[in-house]
Amino acid sequence: MENSELPKRVRDFRIKKGLSQEELANKTGLSLRTIQRIENGESIPRGDTLKKIAIALQVSPEEIIDWQIQEDDNIITLLNLSQLGFIFFPWIGIIVPMIIWINQKDKIKNVDSIGKVILNYQISWNILLFGMLIALFIISPLIIIIWYLYNFILIIINTRRYIKKKQVNYKPTFKILQ
Structure with a gap:
């Protein structure tokens, strides 16, 4: 010390x-x-x-x-994969990453910045999902299935990108957390 x-x-x-x-x-x-x-x-x-x-x-x-900021790629990987909770209920894709982000953002390197990107994306995804559910009576239910599939694939792709030390890229995203 x-x-x-x-x-x-x-x-x-x-x-x-x-x-x-x-x-x-x-x-x-x-x-x-x-x-x-x-x-x-x-x-x-x-x-x-x-x-x-x-x-x-x-x-x-x-x-x-x-007290020091440590590097832990396992926590970042867990943070990325924790979004998969959306499969069970859309808000779980926000709540679980948020818990990890809040508890680890000051302790583990990159958790703060990646956590904000993930939370911005999941909040945006949920807002758009809600809009789609409202439009469900107008648009086919197939669009909801495609939207879920898109989120699943994007989570897997970005988890792999992080593991390969590449920039994660979640789109569409509203900048809610700065």
């Missing part, structure tokens, strides 16, 4: 929780000056101090010490 990284992690976790330094000091029972010293890199929290900060920030001490 580099000492220069720990102060940044404490500050990032504090900001992510929406706490001021004073609020963190109150939650931990530590002095404001101690929190300031830790965030300025003048002091490295150990033992009980680290534990108090971790509890207040709702993270483990290991996350503060070892």
Whole structure:
């Protein structure tokens, strides 16, 4: 662990929780000056101090010490394949990838950007599906089957593209998440 990284992690976790330094000091029972010293890199929290900060920030001490973005192609592959939940119910193709994205976006490299692309696509796909279901009385039900097949094939193609280290490309997509 580099000492220069720990102060940044404490500050990032504090900001992510929406706490001021004073609020963190109150939650931990530590002095404001101690929190300031830790965030300025003048002091490295150990033992009980680290534990108090971790509890207040709702993270483990290991996350503060070892926090780093890792590469995990298995998570990205799982994120891509999780869209297949749409087969059982269209919204599952959004919910499962969203859960993975929310839980892993700050921990695994590329999950944030690929997750946004996937969620934008699945939300767009669901909006268009809903529009097609409304038009079902006018258009043949075959169009719905073709639309499901298109989504299935696009998920498989883009999963394979990611595994081969190529750019994923989901179309059509509305830019909902930036």
